[in-house]
Amino acid sequence: MSTTATVETAGGTTGRRRPPLRSVLIWTAVAAVGAVAWTVLALARGETVSALWILFAALCSYAIAYRFYSRWIARRVLRVDDSRATPAERNADGRDYDITDRRVLFGHHFAAIAGAGPLVGPVLAAQMGYLPGTIWIIVGVIFAGAVQDMTVLFFSMRRNGKSLGQMVREEIGLVGGIAALIAVFAIMIIILAVLALIVVNALAESPWGVFSIALTIPIALFMGIYLRVLRPGRVLEATGIGVALLLAAVIGGGYVEDTPLGDALTLSKEWLVLALVVYGFVASVLPVWLLLTPRDYLSTFMKVGVIVLLAIGLLLARPVLAADAVTDFAKEGNGPVFAGSLFPFVFITIACGALSGFHALISSGTTPKMLAKESHVRLIGYGGMLMESFVAISALIAAVVIDQGLYYAMNAPAGATGGTAETAATFVQGLGFDTSAEDLAAAAAAVQEPSLISRTGGAPTLAVGISNILTDAFGGSLAAFWYHFAIMFEALFILTAVDAGTRVGRFMLQDTVGNVWKRFGDLTWRPGNVIASAVVVALWGSILYLGVTDPLGGVNQLFPLFGIANQLLAAIALLLVTVLLVKHGRARYAWVSGIPLVWDLVVTMTASYQKVFSDDPAVGYFAQRERYADARDAGEVLAPAQDVGQMDQVIRNSTLNGVLQAVFAVLVLVVAVHAVVVVVRALRTRGGVPTTEEPPVPSNLVEPAGLFATAEEKRAMARHDAEQRELTGSRS
Amino acid sequence: MTTAGPLTRAWRGVRWYLREWSGEARWDDYLAECAEHGHPPMSRREFERIRSAVAERRAVDRCC
Numbered sequence: 001m002s003t004t005a006t007v008e009t010a011g012g013t014t015g016r017r018r019p020p021l022r023s024v025l026i027w028t029a030v031a032a033v034g035a036v037a038w039t040v041l042a043l044a045r046g047e048t049v050s051a052l053w054i055l056f057a058a059l060c061s062y063a064i065a066y067r068f069y070s071r072w073i074a075r076r077v078l079r080v081d082d083s084r085a086t087p088a089e090r091n092a093d094g095r096d097y098d099i100t101d102r103r104v105l106f107g108h109h110f111a112a113i114a115g116a117g118p119l120v121g122p123v124l125a126a127q128m129g130y131l132p133g134t135i136w137i138i139v140g141v142i143f144a145g146a147v148q149d150m151t152v153l154f155f156s157m158r159r160n161g162k163s164l165g166q167m168v169r170e171e172i173g174l175v176g177g178i179a180a181l182i183a184v185f186a187i188m189i190i191i192l193a194v195l196a197l198i199v200v201n202a203l204a205e206s207p208w209g210v211f212s213i214a215l216t217i218p219i220a221l222f223m224g225i226y227l228r229v230l231r232p233g234r235v236l237e238a239t240g241i242g243v244a245l246l247l248a249a250v251i252g253g254g255y256v257e258d259t260p261l262g263d264a265l266t267l268s269k270e271w272l273v274l275a276l277v278v279y280g281f282v283a284s285v286l287p288v289w290l291l292l293t294p295r296d297y298l299s300t301f302m303k304v305g306v307i308v309l310l311a312i313g314l315l316l317a318r319p320v321l322a323a324d325a326v327t328d329f330a331k332e333g334n335g336p337v338f339a340g341s342l343f344p345f346v347f348i349t350i351a352c353g354a355l356s357g358f359h360a361l362i363s364s365g366t367t368p369k370m371l372a373k374e375s376h377v378r379l380i381g382y383g384g385m386l387m388e389s390f391v392a393i394s395a396l397i398a399a400v401v402i403d404q405g406l407y408y409a410m411n412a413p414a415g416a417t418g419g420t421a422e423t424a425a426t427f428v429q430g431l432g433f434d435t436s437a438e439d440l441a442a443a444a445a446a447v448q449e450p451s452l453i454s455r456t457g458g459a460p461t462l463a464v465g466i467s468n469i470l471t472d473a474f475g476g477s478l479a480a481f482w483y484h485f486a487i488m489f490e491a492l493f494i495l496t497a498v499d500a501g502t503r504v505g506r507f508m509l510q511d512t513v514g515n516v517w518k519r520f521g522d523l524t525w526r527p528g529n530v531i532a533s534a535v536v537v538a539l540w541g542s543i544l545y546l547g548v549t550d551p552l553g554g555v556n557q558l559f560p561l562f563g564i565a566n567q568l569l570a571a572i573a574l575l576l577v578t579v580l581l582v583k584h585g586r587a588r589y590a591w592v593s594g595i596p597l598v599w600d601l602v603v604t605m606t607a608s609y610q611k612v613f614s615d616d617p618a619v620g621y622f623a624q625r626e627r628y629a630d631a632r633d634a635g636e637v638l639a640p641a642q643d644v645g646q647m648d649q650v651i652r653n654s655t656l657n658g659v660l661q662a663v664f665a666v667l668v669l670v671v672a673v674h675a676v677v678v679v680v681r682a683l684r685t686r687g688g689v690p691t692t693e694e695p696p697v698p699s700n701l702v703e704p705a706g707l708f709a710t711a712e713e714k715r716a717m718a719r720h721d722a723e724q725r726e727l728t729g730s731r732s
Numbered sequence: 733m734t735t736a737g738p739l740t741r742a743w744r745g746v747r748w749y750l751r752e753w754s755g756e757a758r759w760d761d762y763l764a765e766c767a768e769h770g771h772p773p774m775s776r777r778e779f780e781r782i783r784s785a786v787a788e789r790r791a792v793d794r795c796c
Contacts, residue, residue, distance in 0.1 A: 095786050107749070232780040233756060233759055236751065288787050292792060356795070356796070362793045362795060493794075497795070500791075500794035503791060504791045504792075566796070
């Protein structure tokens with residue numbers, strides 16, 4: 001067979017060769033730079049530290065982890081085998097199963113996993129200082145997040161691209177499977193609500209933001225019609241026009257502000273909720289070619305563009321860290337952005353970028369059906385997640401280089417800051433930061449926003465950070481343009497996530513209900529689509545509304561729920577991987593997913609326990625409920641609530657959040673108990689137990705394993721091509 | 733083409749990547765396949781309609 005060459009290079013069956021001197025020198029240098037960067041970050045106290053040290057610590061750590069750890073996992077733990085045909089090769093139908101170039105698939109996979117999460121979480125976690133977030137993002141991605149993405153991708157690929165829920169049902173059992181299914185659906189609803197909440201907080205009372213975001217809808221519709229009717233299939237042309245129009249919309253927003261149109265676009269949070277809910281519903285029942293697909297092209301191009309721009313900006317501006325390495329809030333657990341101490345809450349707040357359970361759904365969705373070679377799980381699963389982690393690190397840097405007085409004025413809930421520059425300045429001074437009402441007003445004026453006080457949710461803070469960095473890097477007086485550009489790009493892909501997520505939720509609902517009511521499961525049945533979409537939108541819309549009107553601040557209340565939910569999903573994914581490693585007779589390597597699993601369970605269960613049982617009303621949902629219920633019964637009104645109605649609201653919301661929190665944790669525990677039973681049973685059986693892995697089929701494809709083809713791989717490909725030509729030539 | 737060599741190659745690479753990523757290249761693949769088997773190809777409009785009908789039934793994976 002012509003595939004032997006790739007088998008040898010990827011399988012690692014040949015004897016250990018001495019590495020060439022050049023590669024030893026390069027990797028020693030990478031390790032040295034990384035070590036210096038970490039040392040500077042760890043030891044610096046009180047002096048000015050450049051933010052670039054964070055960037056270098058991250059890049060060097062990623063490089064070493066990718067080169068050594070991910071390769072070891074691929075070869076020893078998973079034993080990827082390029083002589084086996086992947087589902088894409090076996091079932092190629094040009095639709096679901098499609099052999100895809102590894103570099104192109106990397107782009108698809110990255111576009112699917114990277115969203116607003118890695119941009120927002122690190123901004124909120126900056127309350128703890130720059131060091132905890134930096135360490136968790138880098139160490140977390142190397143040992144947990146990237147491992148999860150890569151191993152789930154591998155096991156799904158070995159099972160024809162089965163979904164996470166299906167695999168849990170088949171490998172861990174029916175009860176575990178049902179628990180996982182409910183957990184996935186509920187977590188999705190929470191995620192959609194929190195993402196929408198971030199958009200609402202970024203756009204409320206901001207006519208410039210509303211104007212440019214609203215215009216993305218007609219722009220996407222125009223692109224959809226262009227691609228359908230005017231010039232079918234010319235995606236790059238249409239996207240080019242779309243991006244140009246989008247930039248024009250951002251610039252145009254600056255001119256509508258002081259016009260009657262600007263007044264009309266100054267929307268309250270409640271109106272924005274309504275607009276989002278209507279948008280989410282309409283978008284999820286419209287044909288995808290009209291809105292979703294073109295909008296997705298736009299948001300992906302903008303996403304990649306902004307990330308590249310920010311990376312260049314950081315290198316040029318070389319900002320200095322303004323936050324402390326570890327703040328007092330980290331030790332005391334009394335921070336205004338979100339309550340709770342460093343452990344476990346930093347590891348909850350930063351989910352995406354370090355470990356994100358949601359990725360397990362994507363690694364067991366489209367991507368495994370498109371892999372050309374088994375060895376590509378390393379580049380796409382592990383490499384893709386490292387890239388997302390880099391986005392998170394950039395966001396963290398943007399949040400810790402801005403003036404910290406401004407940071408707290410923007411991120412503390414309105415109940416704490418009082419909503420005006422004067423009250424906010426007093427509040428922030430009380431926290432021990434240097435600022436004044438004039439400073440806060442000047443910061444808002446610089447980006448042409450009416451106010452920046454309590455613009456929670458992370459997006460506005462990130463936009464201020466990006467605006468500062470890019471203004472420093474490229475000069476000019478474009479601060480307001482960069483701010484609204486950043487807001488537009490964040491809102492753009494959150495909206496894409498909202499319509500795509502609503503659609504996925506609709507499919508899940510139709511699929512599940514379809515088991516008992518056949519007609520409902522038919523995706524082409526219009527009434528079924530409409531009902532399922534309405535249910536999904538109503539669910540996340542109502543949680544969104546509760547968050548927006550929460551007197552205690554929606555982000556403060558809901559973000560922990562979002563983070564814990566995402567990490568609990570990761571626990572389910574890591575449980576599955578651990579069970580499969582044991583079942584395949586590789587229990588000695590089970591620690592690879594077992595250690596991140598135990599860490600994740602300890603973190604999420606501690607956090608869940610505290611959110612449910614803590615006596616501290618700032619942390620525990622039920623303690624909070626009790627405090628407000630007692631006060632109401634005594635006829636008092638507790639700040640920040642302003643009347644009895646708001647007291648009732650706090651009581652209702654904390655009860656709901658507490659119940660949701662408890663349900664999520666119990667669902668994961670159900671899966672965990674079942675997984676332990678399966679593991680014990682498998683360990684008692686020697687040599688592994690049967691799984692649902694597809695039997696091997698020899699592959700007839702020759703492809704390079706890594707990002708760049710080695711000389712050996714190029715020769716193997718050329719040889720294979722020649723043979724194929726010979727074969728087809730002799731046949732005709 | 734001494735100085736334009738690497739630039740042209742880079743541009744071709746970027747173009748190839750974007751066309752593959754966005755799915756535009758599917759049309760070229762289809763034309764090539766038709767030519768190989770001697771089928772007359774359908775119109776581009778028809779081809780793209782079929783592709784979007786397939787996309788309709790597929791969930792778009794987008795994460796947070």
